[in-house]
Amino acid sequence: MTVADTRTLDDLTVAVSGQGGDGSLTVTTLAARILSARGFHMYSARSVASRIKGGHAAAILRGSRADRGGLDDDIDLLVAFDDEAVERIGPAMAPNGIVVFDASAGPVPSGHLSEDVQVFAVPFARLAVRDLRRDLYKNSLAFGVLTRVLSVGDAEAEACMDEGFARLPALLRQANRAALRRGFAFADEQGMLDGEGPWRLAAFDVAPRLMISGNEALALGFLVAGGRFFTGYPITPASEILAWMERHLPRFGGVVVQAEDELAAVNMAIGAALTGVRAMTATSGPGLSLMQEGVSHAGSAEIPLVIVDCQRAGPSTGMPTKPEQSDLSMLAHGGNGEFPRIVLSPGDPTDCYEMAIAAVAISRRLQCPVYIALDQAVAQHSATVAPFDLDVAVEQGSVLDAAALAELAEYRRYLITPDGVSPWVVPGTPGGMSLVTGNERNEWGQVSIDPANRTAMIAKRARKIARAIDTLPLGRRWGDPGAAVGLLGVGLEVAPMREAVERLAAAGIAVAALQPRTLWPVLPETVAFVNERRVTHVVEHNDEGQVFHMLAEAGAPAGSMIGMRRSDGLVFTPGEIVDRVLAEARR
Structure with missing residues (x-):
């Protein structure tokens, strides 16, 4: 083990990989504590097999001086x-990278690393079994070697582990501490001494930050917006929302129900919303397919409801632990018949928090279903963000209390109004009785098949969107607003697009980027963005170009758009986006 001259890092990507159960995530979680103490912005991702235990797994952590919110190229x-x-x-190793390899079963396999990559061979499993009687502790031993590589002092590394393992029983804490020290001892034997590794971490001003996933941030936003009823059925990658709600919502007077299936979940949420409670359910593509009839009912009966779709690679079971954006057409057009719905699309944890608040308010204001379209990466990966503003006004919508109801000459639940939004009284309010059905109805809620009434009701529901379109969340922009080349994407595309714009600008190439946060209906600003460019690269994770076709359907010129797509379960890196833009520019 030869230690080269020390270099200082302000942008570092660490991957810890092995079989499921090897403790890869534990190592990156501890490393995140080290980087956080030095003021690094962090982004944590994972790649796991769709099984309870076993299969290849990798945990990836990027720490950077700049707020990147995504992975690097290497x-x-x-x-x-x-x-x-x-x-x-x-x-995928970067030039002059370092591999710390468990050599318990033999030397590092040949043919996969470039010659400039430095390999430190350490028999983690063998040392753990020999000294601690269990290979379970090899990850703690590996953390000891990792901190030596980064020139982190042993005392700091040990304090970090003590803090991270504070909830473990004393005997387990002691065993992991012994494994950590065994890692230090092995590094000593190879000449990599305390604080004298090949790399050193830079340090920056430490600002208050949260390390939070999109699922967790979204759940918190729902709570802060006044949400008090959640129901769901466990499904990857949405299950963390249900778990978060079970831990926290009851403390604020809320109710959480783990339903027997997605059909029950959406209908329970509709029933709760009908009583005036702000309600939400969350699922992924297979579960969303089952919910379509219920969502159609909410749209027809004008019941406010928030539905979260944490998209994964499909169709059917597909690849549950891999990201995709292939439900977007279903979100915009799914269900039987026509009814108003909004589709919001966050791009990072802060966005998830804000869009959850917006979704609750919009559903309440317009009395319609509101979808929040996540994807596996945005849902499950974590990033450091500034603390959220918890001082949020709770949207009441057009709900009438008993006093307001008494002022009406007559209560018509589905009164035809200029903006399409009708007065709404919570069932049980004296004088506020109405009928709620999935059938078409007249203004009193009575079933009707009268042609004139049918035409009037369709037009009434459609006016909700037409009148509210200027109030829906606008997109986020980066880059040169006057650039002839554009990038447009949602969800997991946002972070690599943003970094690609910076790299292209540094190379003298002006690019504008837009993340539409209201995906459906397509807002005028989104169409205008495409119209203002010579060419717009529409970046998305599906094979059919679902965002591309939404834009074209809304009037964006298809001839000036180029699809940049992938559906292999891997994310775009900033470098890949840069290369695609440059390739088009050279044509």
Whole structure:
């Protein structure tokens, strides 16, 4: 083990990989504490097989001086617990990267690493079994070597582990501490001494930040917006929302129900919303397919409801742990018949928090279903963000109390109004009786098949969107607003697009970028963005170009748009987006 001259890092990507159960996520979680103490912005991702235990797994952590919110092109430091980790991740190693390899079963496999990558071979599993009688502790041993590579002092590394493992029983804390020290001892034997590793971490001003996933931030936003009823059925990658709600919502007077299936979940949420409670359900593509009839009912009966779709690779079961954006057409057009719905699309945890608040308010204001379109990466990956503003006004909408109801000459639940929004009284309010049905109805809620009434009711519901379109969340923009080249994407595309814009600007190429936060209806600003460019690259994770076709349907010129798509379960890196833009520019 030879230690080269120390270099200081202000942008570092660490991958820890092995089989499921090897403790890869534990190592990156501890490393995140180290980086956080130095003021790094962080982004944490994971790649796991769709099974309870086993299969290849990787945890990836990026720490950077700039707020990146996504992964870099390459891996700087790889902790590999087996050959497969090197075979899968080795080709993505950055120039002059470092691999810390578990050599318990033999040398590092050849043919996967470039010659400039430095390999530190450490028999983690063998040392853990020999000294601690269990290979379970190899991840703590690996953390000791990792901190030596980064020139983190042993005392700081040990304090970090003590803090991270504070909830473990004393005997387990003691065993993990012993494994950590065994990692230090091995590094000593190889000449990599305390504080004298090949790399050193830069340090910046430490600002208050949260490390939070999109699912967690969205759940918090729902709570802050006044949400008090949540129901769902466990499904990857939405299950964390249900788990968060079960832990926290009851403390604020809320109710959480784990339903027997998605059909029950959406209908329970509709029933709760009908009583005036702000209600939400969350699922992924397969569950959303089952919910379509219920969502149509909410649209027809004009019941406010928030539905979260944490998209994953489909169709059917597909690849549950991989990201995709292939439900977007279903969100915009799914269900039987025509009814107003809004589709919001956050791009990071802060966005998830804000869009959850917006979704609750919009559903209440317009009395219609509001979808929040996440994807596996935005939903489950974590990033550091500034603390959220919890001082949020709770939207009341057009709900009438008993006093307001008494002022009406007559209560018509589905009164035809200029903006399409009718007065609404919570069931049980004296004088506020009405009928709620999935059938077409007249202004009193009575079933009607009268042609004139039918035409009037369709027009009434449609006016909700037409009159409210100027109040829906606008997009976020980056880059040169006058650029002839544009990038447009939602969800997991946002972070690599933003960094790609910076890299292209540094190379003297002006690019404008837009993240539409209201995906449906397509807002005028989104169409205008495309109209203002010579060419717009529409970046998305599906094969059919669902965002592309939404834009074209709304009037954006298809001839000036280029699809940039992938559906292989991998994310775009900033470098890949830069290369695609440059390739088009050279034509």
